[in-house]
Amino acid sequence: MTSSASLSVRGISKSFSGLKAVENVTFDVVPGSIQALIGPNGAGKTTIFNMIAGVFRPDTGDVFLDGQSLKGKRPDQICRAGVGRTFQIVRPFNDLTVAENVAVGALTWTDDVKEARDYARTVLGLLGLDDKRDARPTGITLPDRKCLEVARALATKPKILLLDEVMAGLRPTETDRMVDVFRKLNHDTGLTILLIEHVMRAVMALSAHIVVVNYGKVIAEGKPEVVTRNPDVLACYLGAEAVH
Amino acid sequence: MKRLFEGVPAHGLVLLALFAAALVVAPFLVSNYILSVLIIVLYFAYIGQAWNLMLGFAGLLSLGHALFVGIGAYSSAALFIHFGIPPVIGVFAAIALSVLMGCLIGYLGFRFSIHGVYFALLTIAFAEFTLIMVDHTRWLGSTEGFFLPVSNRSSVDLINLRGTPVMFYYVILTMTALALALCRWLLNSKLGYYWQAIREDQQAAEASGVHLFKYKMIAVAISSGLTGIAGVFYAFYYNNLFPDATFGTNRSIEMILGTIVGGVGTLFGPIIGAFILTPLGEMLTGLTEGFRIDGIKQFFWGLCVALIVLFRPSGVWPWIASLLKLDRKPEDRSSGDRS
Numbered sequence: 001m002t003s004s005a006s007l008s009v010r011g012i013s014k015s016f017s018g019l020k021a022v023e024n025v026t027f028d029v030v031p032g033s034i035q036a037l038i039g040p041n042g043a044g045k046t047t048i049f050n051m052i053a054g055v056f057r058p059d060t061g062d063v064f065l066d067g068q069s070l071k072g073k074r075p076d077q078i079c080r081a082g083v084g085r086t087f088q089i090v091r092p093f094n095d096l097t098v099a100e101n102v103a104v105g106a107l108t109w110t111d112d113v114k115e116a117r118d119y120a121r122t123v124l125g126l127l128g129l130d131d132k133r134d135a136r137p138t139g140i141t142l143p144d145r146k147c148l149e150v151a152r153a154l155a156t157k158p159k160i161l162l163l164d165e166v167m168a169g170l171r172p173t174e175t176d177r178m179v180d181v182f183r184k185l186n187h188d189t190g191l192t193i194l195l196i197e198h199v200m201r202a203v204m205a206l207s208a209h210i211v212v213v214n215y216g217k218v219i220a221e222g223k224p225e226v227v228t229r230n231p232d233v234l235a236c237y238l239g240a241e242a243v244h
Numbered sequence: 245m246k247r248l249f250e251g252v253p254a255h256g257l258v259l260l261a262l263f264a265a266a267l268v269v270a271p272f273l274v275s276n277y278i279l280s281v282l283i284i285v286l287y288f289a290y291i292g293q294a295w296n297l298m299l300g301f302a303g304l305l306s307l308g309h310a311l312f313v314g315i316g317a318y319s320s321a322a323l324f325i326h327f328g329i330p331p332v333i334g335v336f337a338a339i340a341l342s343v344l345m346g347c348l349i350g351y352l353g354f355r356f357s358i359h360g361v362y363f364a365l366l367t368i369a370f371a372e373f374t375l376i377m378v379d380h381t382r383w384l385g386s387t388e389g390f391f392l393p394v395s396n397r398s399s400v401d402l403i404n405l406r407g408t409p410v411m412f413y414y415v416i417l418t419m420t421a422l423a424l425a426l427c428r429w430l431l432n433s434k435l436g437y438y439w440q441a442i443r444e445d446q447q448a449a450e451a452s453g454v455h456l457f458k459y460k461m462i463a464v465a466i467s468s469g470l471t472g473i474a475g476v477f478y479a480f481y482y483n484n485l486f487p488d489a490t491f492g493t494n495r496s497i498e499m500i501l502g503t504i505v506g507g508v509g510t511l512f513g514p515i516i517g518a519f520i521l522t523p524l525g526e527m528l529t530g531l532t533e534g535f536r537i538d539g540i541k542q543f544f545w546g547l548c549v550a551l552i553v554l555f556r557p558s559g560v561w562p563w564i565a566s567l568l569k570l571d572r573k574p575e576d577r578s579s580g581d582r583s
Binding site: 053055074075076077079080085087091092093094095096100103104105107108111113116152153156 | 432433434437438440441443444445447448449450451452453454455456509
């Protein structure tokens with residue numbers, strides 16, 4: 001279904017009218033891995049995502065997908081290049097059904113609406129949303145809408161999936177369900193995943209590698225058990241109690 | 245052909261067939277006056293369909309669609325009057341010029357990210373300055389008007405679009421039916437999905453691989469081209485063209501009201517809207533004739549429109565569709581029809 005891809009973020013910076021939101025951020029995402037990007041609110045995580053996905057143009061630096069520069073590419077081109085993304089605040093197409101929402105994603109690789117709809121059903125089945133396929137996004141629960149966001153991104157057949165806080169607002173059981181889905185996807189298809197997440201339960205369960213940002217800079221990076229013991233990370237984000 | 249009707253409930257097909265049959269036999273049953281009203285109704289239904297493609301499908305508001313009617317009308321009329329080129333050929337020039345103008349407006353609007361009402365202002369501006377240009381072009385009759393030779397209306401000449409009202413009726417009926425079929429096909433194609441995604445959320449659409457500029461341009465091109473064809477009909481049916489009465493903003497508003505009343509974004513909204521508003525205007529003309537108060541007809545007409553919009557804010561068609569049980573039930577949605 002997919003092949004994995006590597007992502008290299010090289011020295012990207014972004015300022016908003018003088019305020020440095022992201023400053024010289026560099027990290028790599030290994031093909032076929034699940035990696036997390038964590039940090040306090042306002043640290044610049046979503047801005048980094050938006051630069052990878054082409055919504056913002058980095059002031060400096062570049063992003064490489066499988067060694068290919070994404071510089072100057074539009075979001076739709078980056079999507080077609082193999083980067084799927086979800087939005088922190090869900091952005092469904094409200095007047096379309098759940099299945100049609102997902103089919104829009106599938107139309108990136110097929111012109112045949114029927115094929116796109118069939119594939120949408122496959123993806124919805126994978127995420128346990130198939131019974132809601134004819135509902136409108138306004139008529140389903142928030143966790144389901146988060147799933148829909150993921151389904152639409154998955155339908156584009158990405159090589160790497162950027163997940164922006166898809167677990168936020170989910171109950172622990174729902175978080176576990178999502179975690180299982182991502183783990184299965186990663187295992188079965190080799191899909192590379194980069195996630196922004198505050199739910200440490202999910203971060204610890206999923207990721208092999210964590211990048212921590214604060215005030216727009218990378219302050220720590222490494223294996224979860226190492227990063228979560230880093231005093232800087234504890235001080236600015238996790239708090240001392242997270243050690244236990 | 246089969247795919248076109250896929251997903252329409254059986255009783256919907258029956259109703260559609262009855263409606264179509266009624267329209268086909270209408271010229272044999274009704275008076276000349278009613279026939280002339282029906283021609284105007286279908287004309288507005290056709291234009292509404294073309295305009296709806298932009299706002300209803302792709303979320304692009306145009307308040308200057310009279311521009312494309314005008315371009316179609318003046319170009320085909322000029323070719324006919326000055327060079328004797330029949331409208332059957334002239335229509336291609338009409339389409340080409342309308343699409344060209346549409347693409348120019350679209351390019352400026354989308355290239356420089358002019359959204360929503362500001363895009364609408366751009367469409368008005370283009371309509372207005374084309375009006376002024378035609379006002380000052382002697383070759384197009386300027387303010388004095390541009391007239392087609394009125395020939396014997398008892399014969400039927402489809403090549404030159406000269407003939408009886410019945411001929412014009414069948415021409416516009418065919419155009420409206422084809423526009424409906426085209427819009428339904430487009431809505432259920434990749435284009436339709438992409439347009440609706442753009443309408444609902446541009447950023448999410450872009451993140452899902454939709455090239456915003458390209459698909460918006462396609463919407464504008466198809467809509468302006470279709471509207472240009474209506475211009476050819478307009479020119480050869482009325483035989484006289486005045487810049488103000490062709491390009492004016494009031495004309496643009498008039499041609500979109502039906503769709504707003506009928507239901508923006510629906511396939512039958514433009515048709516139902518035209519069937520409500522035009523006859524309403526005609527009825528009120530008759531009813532208010534005795535009062536001899538200036539503007540009384542317009543007052544009541546405006547009141548009726550306001551009341552309809554107030555009580556059926558999403559349009560009359562969605563309401564009728566649910567009364568007739570034609571709105572798709574959740575399980576019928578698999579074919580994605582939006583009748």
